[in-house]
Amino acid sequence: MQNYTQDYLLDKQITIYQPVDGYRASTDAVMLASLPKLVCEDQKILDVGSGTGAISLCLAERFKTKKVEIIGLELQPRLAELANMSAKANGFDFLHYENIDIRQKMPPHLPNCSFNHVITNPPYAEKDMPSPNPSKAAAHNLSDCRLTDWLNFCIKMVAPKGFLYVINRAEAIDEMLAALYGKMGNINLVPLFSKQGQPAKRIMLSAQKDSKAPAVIHAGLIIHKEDGAYTPEAQAILRKMGQTGTV
Numbered sequence: 001m002q003n004y005t006q007d008y009l010l011d012k013q014i015t016i017y018q019p020v021d022g023y024r025a026s027t028d029a030v031m032l033a034s035l036p037k038l039v040c041e042d043q044k045i046l047d048v049g050s051g052t053g054a055i056s057l058c059l060a061e062r063f064k065t066k067k068v069e070i071i072g073l074e075l076q077p078r079l080a081e082l083a084n085m086s087a088k089a090n091g092f093d094f095l096h097y098e099n100i101d102i103r104q105k106m107p108p109h110l111p112n113c114s115f116n117h118v119i120t121n122p123p124y125a126e127k128d129m130p131s132p133n134p135s136k137a138a139a140h141n142l143s144d145c146r147l148t149d150w151l152n153f154c155i156k157m158v159a160p161k162g163f164l165y166v167i168n169r170a171e172a173i174d175e176m177l178a179a180l181y182g183k184m185g186n187i188n189l190v191p192l193f194s195k196q197g198q199p200a201k202r203i204m205l206s207a208q209k210d211s212k213a214p215a216v217i218h219a220g221l222i223i224h225k226e227d228g229a230y231t232p233e234a235q236a237i238l239r240k241m242g243q244t245g246t247v
Contacts, residue, residue, distance in 0.1 A: 047059075047072040047120070115157050173205075
């Protein structure tokens with residue numbers, strides 16, 4: 001296995017192993033993990049494109065008393081292996097990761113419509129120059145899979161009345177909404193602003209399958225103060241597992 005570091009999330013509540021020179025989790029993962037709220041006992045959660053496992057590790061910590069089952073799907077075998085190491089290190093025996101390419105046919109134990117909650121941080125860069133690091137390029141650059149294709153897969157995996165959670169670049173909102181149209185409702189949009197007065201760079205989205213409830217655009221979250229430090233609201237999420245949950 002390639003060299004890796006032992007890092008921490010949520011003010012050292014969670015141990016996470018990450019490659020030294022490959023893809024490493026960002027604050028986006030922890031922000032997205034704050035979004036789900038209506039997670040009930042014995043439900044199933046799917047993390048699509050799980051990377052080093054940051055999103056699902058945070059969810060496992062949040063909902064460890066609910067007897068949930070969490071599965072992460074990751075294209076890169078090294079990242080899936082490290083993520084499984086992290087799950088074991090944290091004692092999350094209800095969480096595991098599988099090395100799966102979502103562009104291929106799913107195995108029988110992962111049928112359509114089988115997860116109450118599907119969460120994903122898709123690759124952002126569709127036209128940007130790929131990183132010379134293969135792991136980072138695979139994680140950040142869409143290749144042979146448009147964002148619409150990625151979201152269509154996620155929607156297929158959501159159970160009736162289940163929920164989807166996504167974070168992506170703000171300018172992708174039109175493609176995201178187009179993928180959801182006619183399939184999911186109760187859409188909640190949470191813009192993320194780097195600093196006050198700047199346009200949103202990221203947007204988080206939650207939606208419910210088969211719902212007819214109207215969409216809501218929330219006030220959003222400012223991540224940094226003018227001096228670059230995290231705002232109290234961002235700190236509450238990144239350090240103390242606070243919630244931006246709308247569903």
